[in-house]
Amino acid sequence: MSQISVTLPDASVNEYVAGITAGEVVTDILGRKHGCVAALIDGSEKDLGAELHEDCAVEGILANSEAGLHIMRHSCAHLLAQAVCELYPGAKPTIGPAIENGFYYDFAMEPIGEEDLKAIEKKMQLLARQNLPVLREEYTDEELLDLFKTNEYKLEIINDKLEDGDASTIYRQGDWYDLCLGPHVPSTAKLMHSRLLSVSTAYWRGDQDRESLVRIYGTVFPDKHMLKEYLQRMDEAKKRDHRKLGKDLQLFHISEKVGQGLILWTPRGSIIRQELQDFIAQELKRQGYSQVFTPHIGKLDLYRTSGHFPYYQESQYPPLVERDLMKKLADEGCSCSDLSNLMNEGDIDGYLLKPMNCPHHTQIYASQPRSYRDLPLRLAEFGTVYRWEQSGEISGMTRVRGFTQDDAHLFVTEEQIAEEVLGCIELVQIIFGTLGMDDYRVRVGKRDPDSSKYVGSSEAWDLAEEACRQAAKSLGVPFIEEEGEAAFYGPKVDFIVRDVIGREWQLGTVQVDYNLPERFDLTYQGADGSAHRPVMIHRAPFGSMERFVGVLIEHFAGKFPTWLAPTQVHLITISEKQIEYATKIAGELKAAGIRIEVDSSDNTIGKKIRTHRKMQPAYMLILGEEEESNGTVSIRARSGAQQNGVPLADFISAIQNEINEKTAAPSIVSE
């Protein structure tokens, strides 16, 4: 019997009999309770059951490693499919990959509800307990086609693979098997700690025109404890949902009567927005921006010139057409599609709710002759724009149909691009830094080389993409470049943050645009006396006020830093005897510019604290006999920590300092 040399993770080499399995090697080096679900053989992931016939390097993949979790999730998707197939004999499994934090599996079957998940879960547990070995089996193409002959989805996958010349294998557990490349855990017993999370639907192969399938999401962990911890974390996350907190803290409201995706900022939410706007306006002043204001609508022709009208018609509110013209067209028997054609051709004009601010800003630029000495010209506006988002996409404040961008357009010379893009990016960093948002990623969006939706010359695109890449590089944080993520008019640098449920939102964005200046024929006179074309930079550090505040609510879990808190200090009297004292203190705080609320009701102190905690003021001041006779206040922090007997003047100067410094969390009371 021949021997093979197996290199171990510590670089030592062991001799084994050829044909030994990876699992046996792992057991040999780590012991029986090795906690591995698969193995790396010469760097590629394989089953523990894989036989070794040649010299190689072997390393166990621990269940609680990233790679190990991924394999478990994938295996658990199989377990789910097995359970579903046993419970619903008509169900046809399609695909079921591991995803971040879990897995899903899509089935062609009759719709099921959340309540059905329990039974499936139970079945999975049962199958896990049976400790079914998960076996890899190889078949010829013909055999594979035969094995899956009743499942047209699997057949489609197999046929695609055959076209690509790829071989495939199946994995078997008990009587059930699935087409899969693996690797998988050695037995279903590794999948005891799973949980099904939700059921929804998805299209076969993500194609709207194809069948819709039942998708079941779930997750799995190596032990009970990790599963519990994960579920608790998800639970916590749900409590932070800005849609819930927005209601509880009275920050915004969406009325069916006003319309889907249209945010009504209530007084408390408006304070946050206003503070943020003031903050950014201050930075803009420092960076040499000019404030402008432009109307909410513009002529269709403006957007024909900019290209937005033809490019993004399906995501715009329909144009407004003059009443008399409408009537005339109607009398002439003009149909809706005729009208649409007339508008497309430019034969009739109308007005559009602005989907962007840039076209308006180009007209401010063009309002007078510009010299190179005027550049860069930086025009800033909190501009409200309207986009007809698909109804199913609308959600809370993060995906809406009307929103206000903290927009600006910089008109620059080509030489100024790099520096100005950098300035924009720094602005984003200042904002994110101040708010303690450090969990973001940066993406340089480039054009998709295979698509024709882009405008402008290829040379201009190359230059612009390079400017964005350089700017992103200078950030000192990792960034990725993604093809196909550019706007139709130019490349961009996006700042993407995650919400508590793990969804990603694009917030800040900086975009280089060679296109609009061309389309609007914008020029400036150079030092050489001839006309040159400026370049436009679009940038919005928050992205939109709605989305930003939505994400911010979740980021702070409603516990805003003092400078943003809708009410900063709540005054709580112990009894009616202190009403006068509370009124006096309230007056002084207000005079100091602090946002307060006074509760002098006859509720018990416990009740009042309970009630006011919910609104998350930065501080509560407790006012009783003791405070009144000493002329002091007792400060209660959100945590419950308290500092008694503080002179009011001391508190005022401390909180003012905290507000001016935009301290990330209230910190006057030491814990």
Add this chain to the structure above:
RNA sequence: GCCAACGUAGCUUAGCUGGUAGAGCGGCUGAUUUGUAAUCAGCAGGCCGGGAGUUCAAAUCUCUCCGUUGGCUCCA
């Protein structure tokens, strides 16, 4: 837009297979004057998302529209 689930007072919710609504919180009114996460009592709030249908009878069944949620698709 597509698929699915859901929609009962301001909020959270009870109401089984049809017999026209119950509660807690909040609100208001009293009593109470309180030292740190719910003082007691009383009162007022509902066209059960809108509309249509089936039925002697609909919050409960059917259809349709609106909205919400979870996904899919999309996101200048």
